[in-house]
Amino acid sequence: TLTGSTRPERILAAVQRKATKGDARSVVNTIDQYCRYQEWAMNVGDEKGAILDSIVCEVKPSVMLELGTYCGYSTVRIASMLPPNARLLTLEFNPAYAAVARQVIAWAGVEDKVVLIEGPSGDWIPKMKEEFGVTSFDLVFLDHWKDRYLPDTKLMEECGLLRTGSILLADNVICPGTPEYLEYVRGSPRYESKYFRSHLEYTRVEDGLEKSVFLG
Numbered sequence: 001t002l003t004g005s006t007r008p009e010r011i012l013a014a015v016q017r018k019a020t021k022g023d024a025r026s027v028v029n030t031i032d033q034y035c036r037y038q039e040w041a042m043n044v045g046d047e048k049g050a051i052l053d054s055i056v057c058e059v060k061p062s063v064m065l066e067l068g069t070y071c072g073y074s075t076v077r078i079a080s081m082l083p084p085n086a087r088l089l090t091l092e093f094n095p096a097y098a099a100v101a102r103q104v105i106a107w108a109g110v111e112d113k114v115v116l117i118e119g120p121s122g123d124w125i126p127k128m129k130e131e132f133g134v135t136s137f138d139l140v141f142l143d144h145w146k147d148r149y150l151p152d153t154k155l156m157e158e159c160g161l162l163r164t165g166s167i168l169l170a171d172n173v174i175c176p177g178t179p180e181y182l183e184y185v186r187g188s189p190r191y192e193s194k195y196f197r198s199h200l201e202y203t204r205v206e207d208g209l210e211k212s213v214f215l216g
């Protein structure tokens with residue numbers, strides 16, 4: 001029953017009730033409908049999601065990292081744009097959210113392209129090479145705790161997980177805001193940064209995505 005359920009569980013119930021199994025776009029549309037008209041949730045959403053789609057299409061990543069899976073909305077959105085042999089690694093440390101995300105990802109039929117890793121990003125980033133055979137990430141989507149964006153970016157640099165041309169795409173750089181991260185990528189000679197203005201998911205509040213190319 002839905003009484004006593006969590007918001008992610010209610011989102012999953014909506015997906016299993018309304019979305020077509022195996023159809024990623026229908027899962028994405030169902031979550032957007034639910035979160036716009038029933039209850040707000042912190043998915044990247046349809047407006048910023050379209051910007052995310054265009055960057056995934058432009059970059060065509062073979063190996064991609066997402067920080068902050070939550071219900072798997074952006075995981076499904078991204079995976080549906082990837083070719084069959086590409087891999088999306090997604091990190092989530094909240095086991096309840098990870099459990100929901102696994103089911104959303106399976107319902108969408110994109111589980112073959114996704115590796116969901118449970119645990120804190122700070123622990124897992126240093127283990128990416130040895131545990132998952134990652135050489136470097138072509139594209140990283142940052143959407144987890146805002147005060148982790150900068151330390152995790154520095155950690156990826158230190159672990160040699162970024163190569164010349166690797167792209168960081170950060171959600172919420174205006175709302176809730178990631179001031180230290182923005183100052184770093186916009187001020188560092190090692191990044192070429194660009195702001196894509198948009199709105200906070202399902203609202204008219206300003207927010208946007210920051211795209212930063214690592215120059216090596």
Ligand SMILES: Nc1ncnc2c1ncn2[C@@H]1O[C@H](Cn2cc(CNC(=O)c3cc([N+](=O)[O-])cc(O)c3O)nn2)[C@@H](O)[C@H]1O
Nearest residue numbers: 042068070091092093094097119120121143144145146148
């Ligand atoms: N170091 C971490 N490692 C792995 N997963 C993490 C970490 N920090 C948070 N998470 C997970 O990200 C998921 C989603 N999440 C994202 C945030 C941070 N994002 C926001 O707080 C946010 C907040 C708003 N908002 O308040 O309007 C809008 C957004 O788009 C947001 O992404 N907090 N939890 C959660 O399941 C959490 O367990």
Ligand SMILES: [Mg+2]
Nearest residue numbers: 044143171172
């Ligand atoms: Mg976000």
